[in-house]
Amino acid sequence: xxxxxxxxxxxxxxxxxxxxxxxxxxxxxxxxxxxxxxxxxxxxxxxxxxxxxxxxxxxxxxxxxxxxxxxxxxxxxxxxxxxxxxxxxxxxxxxxxxxxxxxxxxxxxxxxxxxxxxxxxxxxxxxxxxxxxxxxxxxxxxxxxxxxxxxxxxxxxxxxxxxxxxxxxxxxxxxxxxxxxxxxxxxxxxxxxxxxxxxxxxxxxxxxxxxxxxxxxxxxxxxxxxxxxxxxxxxxxxxxxxxxxxxxxxxxxxxxxxxxxxxxxxxxxxxxxxxxxxxxxxxxxxxxxxxxxxxxxxxxxxxxxxxxxxxxxxxxxxxxxxxxxxxxxxxxxxxxxxxxxxxxxxxxxxxxxxxxxxxxxxxxxxxxxxxxxxxxxxxxxxxxxxxxxxxxxxxxxxxxxxxxxxxxxxxxxxxxxxxxxxxxxxxxxxxxxxxxxxxxxxxxxx
Numbered sequence: 001x002x003x004x005x006x007x008x009x010x011x012x013x014x015x016x017x018x019x020x021x022x023x024x025x026x027x028x029x030x031x032x033x034x035x036x037x038x039x040x041x042x043x044x045x046x047x048x049x050x051x052x053x054x055x056x057x058x059x060x061x062x063x064x065x066x067x068x069x070x071x072x073x074x075x076x077x078x079x080x081x082x083x084x085x086x087x088x089x090x091x092x093x094x095x096x097x098x099x100x101x102x103x104x105x106x107x108x109x110x111x112x113x114x115x116x117x118x119x120x121x122x123x124x125x126x127x128x129x130x131x132x133x134x135x136x137x138x139x140x141x142x143x144x145x146x147x148x149x150x151x152x153x154x155x156x157x158x159x160x161x162x163x164x165x166x167x168x169x170x171x172x173x174x175x176x177x178x179x180x181x182x183x184x185x186x187x188x189x190x191x192x193x194x195x196x197x198x199x200x201x202x203x204x205x206x207x208x209x210x211x212x213x214x215x216x217x218x219x220x221x222x223x224x225x226x227x228x229x230x231x232x233x234x235x236x237x238x239x240x241x242x243x244x245x246x247x248x249x250x251x252x253x254x255x256x257x258x259x260x261x262x263x264x265x266x267x268x269x270x271x272x273x274x275x276x277x278x279x280x281x282x283x284x285x286x287x288x289x290x291x292x293x294x295x296x297x298x299x300x301x302x303x304x305x306x307x308x309x310x311x312x313x314x315x316x317x318x319x320x321x322x323x324x325x326x327x328x329x330x331x332x333x334x335x336x337x338x339x340x341x342x343x344x345x346x347x348x349x350x351x352x353x354x355x356x357x358x359x360x361x362x363x364x365x366x367x368x369x370x371x372x373x374x375x376x377x378x379x380x381x382x383x384x385x386x387x388x389x390x391x392x393x394x395x396x397x398x399x400x401x402x403x404x405x406x407x408x409x410x411x412x413x414x415x416x417x418x419x420x421x422x423x424x425x426x427x428x429x430x431x432x433x434x435x436x437x438x439x440x441x442x443x444x445x446x
Contacts, residue, residue, distance in 0.1 A: 005132045005174055012180045016044035019122070019154045019179045025052050027119035030146045031059035033083075034276050036139030037066070038122040038156040040183045045122075046071045046078070053077055058101065060142070060340070061278060063191060064088035069097050083108075083142075084340030086278075093337045105245055105275075105343040106302035109145035121150035124158040124185075125172065133171040137161040138287065140295035141245060141275025144169035147176065154179045160188050162288035167273070167296040190280040193248065196227035199364045202400040204228045207316065208235055210358055210396070210403070214264030215312040216241030217251075218347050221278060224318045224362050225250050233257035241265045242272035242293075243310055245301050245343040249279040252286050267309050268294060275301040302343045307350025313357040315347035319388070321363070321377045324415045324434055326391035326406045328361055334385060341388055348393045352407070358396055361389070365399040365423040376426040378418050380433035397421065411439040 020041055023029060029045070031037050037059065045055075046067035053076055057068055060083035064070075069080035069092055081099045082089045092098035103111060112118065123143060125134035134155055136143045147153055155177050164170060196204070204227040211217075211232075217240060219225035229250025232240065234257070241262045242251050251272065254260040262270050271294040277287055287293055300306055307313055319330035320338070331339045344361070351359040363377045377399075395407045397418065404417035415434040419427050434440035 008174060009128065009180065012174075012177060014179045014181060016040040016181050016183065017047070019181050020045040020048060022152050022179075023048070023052065023055060023120055026054050027056070028117050029055060029057045030118050030121040030150065031057060031062065032121065032123040032146055033059065033139050033142045034061045034278055035137060035161060035188060036123040036143060037062045038124050038154070038181075039158075039185060040181055041122045041154060041156050042067045049077045054079070056081065058083070060084040060089075061086045061276065062089060063189070066092070073097065082340070084342050085337055090338050100337045100340065102341055104341055104345050105298045106304065106346045108142055109297060109299040112145045112149045116149070118146060118150040120152045120154065121146050122154040122156065124161060125155045126161045126163045127157050127159060128174060132174045134174070134177070135161070135163045135171050136169075137164055138247075138277035138284070138295070140164060140166055140170045141298045141301065144172070144297055145299070147172060152178050154181065156181045156183075158185045160185055162284045164287050164295045165289065165291060165293060167268070167294045167300065169297045170295050188281060188284060191278050192280060193221060193226045194223040196223045196230065197364075199400045200224045200227040201231065203362050203398050204231045206403050207360055207362070207398055208232065208237070211237060211314055212312055212356070213237055214239045214241070215314050216243050216265055216310045218244040218313070218315040218351070219248065219250050220317040220344070221246055221248055222318055225316060228316055229253045232259055235259075239264050241310070242274065243268070243301070243307065243313065244273070245275045245298055247272075247274035247277040247279070247283070247287065249283050252279070252283050255286070262292065266311055267306070273301060298343070302346040304346055304350035304353065307347060308353035308357075310357070311355045313351040313354035315351035315359040316362065317344045317347065317360070318362050321379055321385070322361070322397060322418065323379045323382045324418055324430065324437070324439060325381065325411065326394045326414045326418070327382055327387050328389040328394055329382060329385045330361070330388035332386040345389050345393060348389055348395065352395050360396040360398055360403070361394065362398045365401055365421065366426070376422055376430070378422040378426070378430060380430065381437065412441045415439045
């Protein structure tokens with residue numbers, strides 16, 4: 001039987017150039033996510049630029065370079081799209097070479113099943129194992145639903161990818177693959193989050209007292225979650241769990257400090273659950289063949305009803321700005337796309353429904369623009385900004401000046417709470433703006 005599969009394997013092997021010959025003008029092609037980017041196939045497809053028109057490519061959280069995006073500024077031949085921008089994809093957006101696709105992550109599988117067309121999926125996988133499965137690695141969160149809907153499936157074997165244990169849909173059987181591409185790959189580069197600032201550390205210091213032993217954590221990506229992870233590693237908290245769409249080095253820090261055990265979880269007990277992973281080579285080494293972690297599709301990881309089953313679920317995400325009504329902008333700066341909706345709304349809903357759960361959105365109170373002018377991140381009212389999380393789903397908000405809970409609060413209570421954690425230099429102005437909007441009680445403090 002194994003001999004038959006090895007024959008099948010050899011029959012399906014193609015060079016990158018032969019494999020991408022299946023792509024036709026007008027096709028939709030998927031690169032899936034992060035380390036799933038098919039490096040060799042991407043280059044081969046870009047080399048066909050002059051033969052093709054209007055080929056649309058989807059991906060997300062992919063590090064550069066993406067050859068099909070960079071080789072065709074006219075976008076007559078290739079048009080690139082992202083579900084959630086990495087820093088590289090953000091720069092492509094700035095150049096007009098990438099278009100953002102809004103998506104709440106728990107809907108990933110449903111979008112592909114019911115609404116999206118996939119002609120060709122090409123993605124990186126681990127080498128085939130003795131049971132003739134290719135592992136989807138840290139791309140498990142999004143890959144399988146795309147594969148199921150694709151007319152043609154091309155896998156690129158990347159010998160450097162970590163092989164992850166999974167809950168389901170972490171592998172693809174050779175019988176489901178149309179073409180296999182082999183070749184040498186560079187060592188996977190580490191992706192490091194920015195070093196936590198003094199403000200990040202102050203916010204983390206304010207949040208940690210809200211956590212209890214046995215809490216399960218979802219941390220977004222960036223300097224703030226890293227600050228939380230580092231501070232937890234030095235805290236007295238114990239028996240913490242992981243349930244997160246994106247696994248980062250913050251979890252590795254907590255594990256190495258003996259804080260991350262997953263023993264108290266009601267579901268997936270003993271397992272740290274994640275969908276995708278972005279971080280250092282040490283993080284990927286930790287995830288490789290680790291029985292203590294399990295990768296799942298985002299339809300499971302990010303489903304609010306799944307999250308709600310986890311006692312003391314703590315979700316920590318960041319944002320760009322919030323207005324006095326409690327609306328949160330987390331994915332764009334004005335019209336400039338900088339990240340994505342991702343799972344913020346999923347975890348706001350799920351964590352708030354968890355017994356003992358808490359959902360935090362964090363930000364510095366101010367930012368400094370390129371001209372050196374200081375602005376408040378707490379604004380009177382958004383005007384044209386893209387809203388990631390509606391005011392009806394926003395709970396704890398934190399700056400370096402404090403933590404407030406907006407759940408169930410009226411408009412004047414929200415305004416008062418938010419102004420209390422604004423930078424002192426902007427509080428009087430925000431009070432006046434609240435008065436203009438009739439969301440400031442006359443009996444409130446001036």
